[in-house]
Amino acid sequence: MHNVTILGYEHAYASAITGALDLFALAGVTWKRMQGKTPERIFNVQLASVGKRDVECINHLTIKSQIAIEDVQQTDILIIPTIGGKLDDVLAKNRNLLPFIQYFYAQDSDIASNCSGAFFLAEAGILKDKKATTHWGYAETFNSRYPDVNLMPNQLITQDGNIYCSGGGMAWFDLTLLLIERYCGHDVATNTAKAHVLDISRGNQAAYAQLRSKKYHQDAEILRIQEWLESNYQQSISLDQLARQVNLTNRTFLRRFKLATEQTPFSYLQMLRVEAAKKLLETENLSLESIVAQVGYEDPRSFTRLFSGLTGLSPSQYRKKFFRTLS
Template sequence: MGMESAVAELGVLIYPGAQMAAVHGLTDLFGVANRIAAEQCSAQLPLLRISHWQAQADQAPVRVYDSHPGADGPLLAVLIPPSVAGFSQAQAPLALTQWLRQQHAKGATLGGVCVGSILLAESGLLDGRSATTHWTSAKQFAERYPNIRLNADKPIVDDGDLITTAGLMAWSELGLRMVDRLLGPSIASGTARFLVIEHSDSASQCGSNFAPILGHGDAAILKVQHWLQANGAVDVSLAVMAQQAGLEERTFLRRFRAATGLKPTEYCQHLRVGKAREMLEFTNGTIDHIAWTVGYQDPGAFRATFKKITGLAPSEYRARFGVTPPTPLARAEQG
């Protein structure tokens, strides 16, 4: 008998007006991913455990469905489906937003689909961060949440621990992102092929988008990770990170690597390159400007780090995966 696989639990939130097609669609998508992973007979891959959480009027959400009942563990992610009927602030009671903050503080990645991103905004977790939402909600969203950097023209903003999407049907791409993170790009691509749905192939061809390990249980290190995600790992140093953690530098280095599997410098490189990949795919800024935006003063160092991590030069990556036509200046830079 082989050893049992680890379990990774993904919670799907059900709130008043939530699109149940997305709730059940995500459940089926993860079930297909589990089957494909099992067919590959890889004991290294975790089993995806899918749970549904029903929002209460004045209480924290409660578990109402569990694909693989067992001992309760920490949620690796909480996914918030869209609402066909739109969204009102009445759907975000204090108990629900507090629960979302608690799950995030424990290391869960939070993903909001379409107007589901408004629940994340109501929780305050998106303050100072980048996000997207459905185009019909963009004006109201920008006015109500001025501290959030709204990018309503982007279909998805993957900010590591917080993911927002703009389309009603984008729950499938959010689900595939989580499969990519937990089971790898080949399982994500296989799941997309089986379900005959679109999935960006940039992850499978250039390594997964940066997916930080957040469920390690070290609160001091998680605090630094959330801080790095919020500021993009720009203008940071070992001393500043250790100070954020409240640890001596040598202790911080040891615990950071134990928790994340990376040295702090490597972690910051992956985070910056992840943000650069998104900018190369969805914006038409020059590569030098993108390098500066993600924290590199030397464009040459950025290009070298980008190619080391993705296997492609930034210009090659944009030519293959970019969805926004480059400006004349960007074309000249790439030529």
């Protein structure tokens, strides 16, 4: 039996706790029952909290802890679930969790965070110079707070030594299946996924992310150009045209645009066009050629390469994944 400890705290995601509890507890059980074989539990999984206090989750569901984290002497896996409440408040109220994370990391336990749970690992100081991921919506905040962490926000799961991180709020099942595979092998992980009708590998989270522009700088002329591009991305646009709008030389304009946005004007324009194409793919049953033309491109092949590079999916794959009919 492998020991799994889920570290509970107030305002965590309930599903990140109960979902992981279920998958670990039923690995080696559900699939064998379905095959008429004798079930065999593989993991001993428990919810632990400071003082064995009940865990009141963000959805107001209260879950009973099975053990005080102070009484856990050994665990193979320590899981830190998603932060559901206001980030700064939850981190400030739960700094007493950090010594336990540090302790089990020093014991060579596998430490695994889901989504914003990675902030606890960074606060504990165990992510310095290591690869990590978190929800794409927290990437800028994470990078600014922990610049010494090698954040990979497009990755759904990262591993660096004995530290595992997963991205989205519901990526707990990707993380759990990966850990089941690590301890029990591919067949057990695959059978667990089949039994619960889950995809065993979802790649990265780039397709789910909104490509966001940096507009919190203080350069008024560059902000004006950004807003103009957001309204006119369909046009054929030249560097001369942009620079003239703010009475700058091309060289000065390029320098100031990159300093303000951390992008070139044309990478910014490409980002806008991909975002526009994503919306059309989600809502309109148009040909790729029509979509490409509407967002200001002429060559579907070059746009497909651009789209795939930014989202991790081809336009057709993106449409298949996200297109919804109204009927």
